[in-house]
Amino acid sequence: MSNGSDILDTFDGQSGESKFDPKLESRQLWGKIFAGFCIFATLLGLLVLAVLIFNVVNDGSSRLNTELFQLYPSRRPSESGYRAAILGSIAMLSYVLLLVIPLGVCSAIYLEEYAKKNWFTELIELNIYNLAGIPSIIYGLLGLGLFVRGLYSGRAVLVTGILTITLLILPPVIVISREAIRAVPQSIRQASYGVGATKWQTIRHHVLPAALPGILTAVIISTSRGIGETAPIVVLGAGTVLFDPKASPINFGALFSGKIGDVFTDTLWSNDNFFSVLPYQIYEWVGDPKAEFQILASAGIVVLLVLVLGMNLIAIFLRSRAK
Template sequence: MNNQNLDALGLSEGQSSDSKFDPKLESRQMWGKIFAYFCVFATLLGLIVLAFLIFDVVGDGSSRLNTAMLTQYPSRRPLEAGYRAAILGTFWMLAYVLLLVVPLGVSSAIYLEEYAPKNWFTELIELNIYNLAGIPSIIYGLLGLGLFVRGLYSGRSVIVTGILTITLLILPPVIVISREAIRAVPQSVRQASYGVGATKWQTIRHHVLPAALPGILTAVIISSSRGIGETAPIVVLGAGTVLFDPKASPINFGALFSGRFGDVFTDTLWSNDNFFSVLPYQIYEWVGDAKADFQTLASAGIVVLLVLVLGMNLIAIFLRNKVS
């Protein structure tokens, strides 16, 4: 190697390529270790703060963590109040949200990744979906208030507007993550399917979707866990003005069993007499109460919500590992 090449590589005449072309290798390694230690410190700091908050909440609500809290309905008397109505309302709302999100989100991801032409229009759609995935939840609450409450339904049903608003909230991340899961399927899988005469839809149905299923399940469950933990959209929609009727159900089972399928959902979802409550709002309401017993009950509700959200994330991890 001549002197000009050595100068270009930053090496003196006595050095060779064995020094990895950088005389400051030790310095770079030192800064790399410092950065690694900083990352470990930042991670530990976040975990310590999170653990402190969890222990504080559990300590405040430990006196009300019992089965009675889960089986009793809201009451003006804090010692008789519970979260049963809010838990039931949360699960019913989640069931309806999934009925909308799964087909819409997965179908949109399939179309954008497999069928949509690559032009400026689809790029604009993709850009807007990525932007919508990062918008704060309060914006979706205002959108639901203007579009659904005051627009389409004229304030008739809080549960319908809540379902549609939460659907809009979690739909963009479901589309984004599902697209990434579909994109991660190797092209060789598609080419092998085409090579034996399969159509595009047969390839997607029998090969692409099964391979992408773990990622799609993760997207749906994690996004749903975010949706059931959101308080701002429900508060903006006015759920606080509506009480939950213990005898009411989001599905008219009498119509279901008698064969009146057209009235199964409409008698409850679109009724003027709907009664609606969800766990995040119930916690929000009792946190701001002046009575200390209600604040203790709110802390217990936070623990229940944490367990519910963490449980859904664990289910996502289990399904991803089981299916993959």
């Protein structure tokens, strides 16, 4: 009765108008002010981003040609290009995906579908969430101490870079994949169990297909972040490796001939092979005092932006097609 009387007290018995009406206009005004502030903040951020992209494209437009993808790094700006860095980025991206997809997706499935809810799994989940927010330079130091000086005391920068970038993007892949699996309605699982399917059959035929758009988005967006990281590669010493134009970051001949062992010995574990990626090459040329190298760095930034945006567009396309 008290609740009903409180509600009736807010209205004027004669006019039927609410006693809150005198403050209604001010509340609506503050709501419009807040909405306008949000629109202004969004437009300001987009404006700053547009100005930065315009300046970068304008500075590097003179080098945006086919030679940029055909030439190797050189001491002469007119004879320099990003071919080695692009091949290195492709190589690292290929190996990272081979590690991240099974490890990340399987970890997400286990934690969400199989793991018992106790203090141990809560500790694992807490550490995964914390690892997802650690700066990339920390992963670079971890890779330097664990992989370079610990597991392998040589200069196989490619394999150490692959493992370090894999550690960097693995936590967000696990977190986002878990959220995608968790978003699958329980009614789908119960319906599958009701017709006699096992847990693995339910996950394989119903849960994973339903969660596939979110998992693909997690993998591609996290990988695009990893491919643009510079700090871990610099810490690992990628710039100290000399380049042999005859070498390739991936031994395609051994790969297609079925000699998988040669792929690892000739590319991953080779001390003499070159390893560089687009972010590091850009970082190196941005700091060069020659204006020609800075123009070349601007062109590389445009290439990297197109690569990252392209990967995000692929994620959006796959997400829409998988629905």
